[in-house]
Amino acid sequence: xxxxxxxPSSRVERFLASLSSRLETYPSRLExxxxxxxxxxxxxxxxxxxxxxxxxxxxxxxxEEFRISEDEIQRAYKEIDERLLEAIRLAVAxxxxxxxxxxxxxxxxxxxxxxxxxxxxxPVDSAGLYIPGGKGGxxxxxxxxxxxxxxxxxxxxKRVIMCSPPRxxxxxxxxxxxxxxxxxxxxxxRVGGPWSIxxxxxxxxxxxxxxxxxxxxxxxxxxxxxxxxxxxxxxLLAGPSEVVIVADxxxxxxxxxxxxxxxxxxxxxxxxxxxxxxxxxxREVKAKLKDALSRGLRSEIAREALQKRGALIKVNTIDxxxxxxxxxxxxxxELLVANPEAYLACIKNAGAVFLGAHTPEAVGDYIAxxxxxxxxxxxxxxxSGLSVDRFLKRINFIKYSPQALKQDxxxxxxxxxxxxxxxxxxxxxxxxxKMKNP
Numbered sequence: 001x002x003x004x005x006x007x008p009s010s011r012v013e014r015f016l017a018s019l020s021s022r023l024e025t026y027p028s029r030l031e032x033x034x035x036x037x038x039x040x041x042x043x044x045x046x047x048x049x050x051x052x053x054x055x056x057x058x059x060x061x062x063x064e065e066f067r068i069s070e071d072e073i074q075r076a077y078k079e080i081d082e083r084l085l086e087a088i089r090l091a092v093a094x095x096x097x098x099x100x101x102x103x104x105x106x107x108x109x110x111x112x113x114x115x116x117x118x119x120x121x122x123p124v125d126s127a128g129l130y131i132p133g134g135k136g137g138x139x140x141x142x143x144x145x146x147x148x149x150x151x152x153x154x155x156x157x158k159r160v161i162m163c164s165p166p167r168x169x170x171x172x173x174x175x176x177x178x179x180x181x182x183x184x185x186x187x188x189x190r191v192g193g194p195w196s197i198x199x200x201x202x203x204x205x206x207x208x209x210x211x212x213x214x215x216x217x218x219x220x221x222x223x224x225x226x227x228x229x230x231x232x233x234x235x236l237l238a239g240p241s242e243v244v245i246v247a248d249x250x251x252x253x254x255x256x257x258x259x260x261x262x263x264x265x266x267x268x269x270x271x272x273x274x275x276x277x278x279x280x281x282x283r284e285v286k287a288k289l290k291d292a293l294s295r296g297l298r299s300e301i302a303r304e305a306l307q308k309r310g311a312l313i314k315v316n317t318i319d320x321x322x323x324x325x326x327x328x329x330x331x332x333x334e335l336l337v338a339n340p341e342a343y344l345a346c347i348k349n350a351g352a353v354f355l356g357a358h359t360p361e362a363v364g365d366y367i368a369x370x371x372x373x374x375x376x377x378x379x380x381x382x383x384s385g386l387s388v389d390r391f392l393k394r395i396n397f398i399k400y401s402p403q404a405l406k407q408d409x410x411x412x413x414x415x416x417x418x419x420x421x422x423x424x425x426x427x428x429x430x431x432x433x434k435m436k437n438p
Contacts, residue, residue: 001303002289002310004282007320015311019271019328022239022309023377026223034223038198045204052195059166061190063206068172068188073181076174084175088142091367092182095150098369103154103388114401122393123156124233126208128200129185130215130225131164131176133192140164140173141216143366147373147386148214148235149183155391160185161208163200165192194224201228212391214373235386239376240269240305242331243361244350246321246343247276251336252357253284257292259334259360260285264302264310271309273328275321282312322346329380332361351380402435 005012040048046063054060077085108118129148132141145162152160162185164172172190180188189207191199196207197217203209212233213225225234243263245256260272274285289306293299315321318337325333329349337343340355347353351374354361365372373386400408409428416424 001293002286002306002312004286004312004314006314007316007324012313012324016324016327019309020378022271026219026226030219031223031227034194034220035227037194038224038227041195041198041204042202046206049191049195049199049204049207052193053166053191056193057165059168059170061166061170065170066189066191066206068177068190072171073177073188076177076181079174080178084142085178087367088146088175088179088182091143091146092150094367094369095146095371096154099151099154099371099388104392104394108397111404113404113407115404116397116399118397120395120397122395123158124211124391124393125157126159126161126210127152127157127212127214127391128210129160129162130192130197130200130213130217130221131162132215132217132221133165133167133173133176138167138173140176142175142179143372144215145176145179145185146183147371149180149185151371151386151388152212152214152391153184155388157212157391159187159208159210161187161189161200161210163189163191163196163207165196166190194220197221197224197228201232214386214390216373233390235373235390236375236379236383238373240271240309241266242271242328242376243334244271244273244275244325244328244330244332245334245336246318246325247274247278247281247336248318248338249276249278249280250338251276251278251281253281253288255336255357255360256281256285257288260289260306260310261292261297261302262360262362263332264305265298266301266305268301268304269308270305271330272306273310273330274312275315275324276313277315277318277321279314282314285312318343319346325350329375329378331374331376331380332364334359334361349378349380351375351385405431406435 005015037052050061104121106119106121108116110116131144149160162180164176170190197213199207200210200213214235216238222237226237241263243259245259247256256274263270264272276282293303326348331351333350334354335343336357352364352370354364364370371385371387375383409432412428413425
């Protein structure tokens with residue numbers, strides 16, 4: 001069911017090599033198909049959105065029905081459980097508090113020679129959120145509304161819209177509507193699929209063009225985001241979920257089992273790996289995994305994921321475990337070890353880190369505060385999770401005084417001439433001459 005390996009060994013090296021090339025590859029025929037959808041949306045606008053919603057979602061919509069009304073949003077509050085509303089509001093408060101702490105500020109600096117240097121921090125004008133509806137619209141990603149909308153609004157984006165595929169009765173799940181309202185989303189549209197990505201990227205008669213698009217989706221949505229990434233900003237191209245757990249002999253096997261399965265249940269391509277110094281823990285986890293899978297909780301998905309990209313790896317030292325973890329660069333890294341804070345300095349590559357036995361990755365998915373939109377496929381080597389930065393622009397500004405130009409100008413001329421750009425040099429030289437001979 002799940003491979004058991006001992007490090008160092010050639011088997012571990014082969015397994016790690018297979019993970020190092022786990023970047024998602026998309027069949028060219030699928031990309032051609034998605035590009036065709038994009039061309040239709042650009043040509044036909046709302047008509048294309050109606051056509052594709054009818055064909056793929058089996059819902060017949062008119063363009064004037066795209067936008068969710070305020071009455072629908074208010075009804076949604078009456079349709080959800082009070083405990084869910086409380087959980088959404090707690091998540092909103094904690095995510096907002098975390099992201100508010102990392103808001104950058106504009107700055108400037110005056111130098112002794114009269115220069116003024118600085119940077120303006122400005123939000124994009126508009127952002128679009130894509131929120132999957134889940135199977136049949138009945139398993140909506142409520143948390144993704146929170147994780148994408150709050151950074152956008154904190155950044156100061158004036159217009160935040162949301163697109164999500166409609167259910168059979170044309171509605172969106174009430175929890176999605178409530179989450180959108182609680183996070184400050186300005187407009188909600190019952191349009192999903194890759195055609196909604198193209199609509200937000202290019203604009204149609206009823207869906208506005210935006211500057212940034214964020215949110216997960218299936219392979220078709222991901223391909224659409226890839227295609228439009230030359231016209232709009234996107235968060236990232238996400239692959240299957242990942243977790244690496246570093247554990248010592250004190251780790252609870254039940255905690256390890258369910259944390260591995262929490263990722264494996266997402267997708268047959270998900271990655272769930274245990275790195276531990278404890279042979280006892282590996283034996284217990286292997287036995288308990290079998291029992292847990294027998295309960296039938298998304299078992300077929302989880303079982304396939306564990307077979308493809310799951311492993312229980314015995315290492316000799318915790319240092320070896322971190323060496324492997326940094327090589328993998330996982331989306332989620334859990335430290336089920338004594339005094340986990342002491343190991344933070346060992347971490348080079350991870351999307352997010354979860355410290356200690358009472359910090360399952362699931363709290364990060366929903367409530368804790370940091371964003372759950374994280375780099376996968378090893379991209380944590382050079383990228384980070386979604387934050388307010390995705391919705392901000394950094395505009396540098398420069399003001400030179402005559403004194404500063406006299407001092408630096410000759411060096412600018414020298415560099416420009418060495419790059420064979422004479423007009424660059426002359427743009428400085430003409431000013432220097434006029435200062436000398438006004």
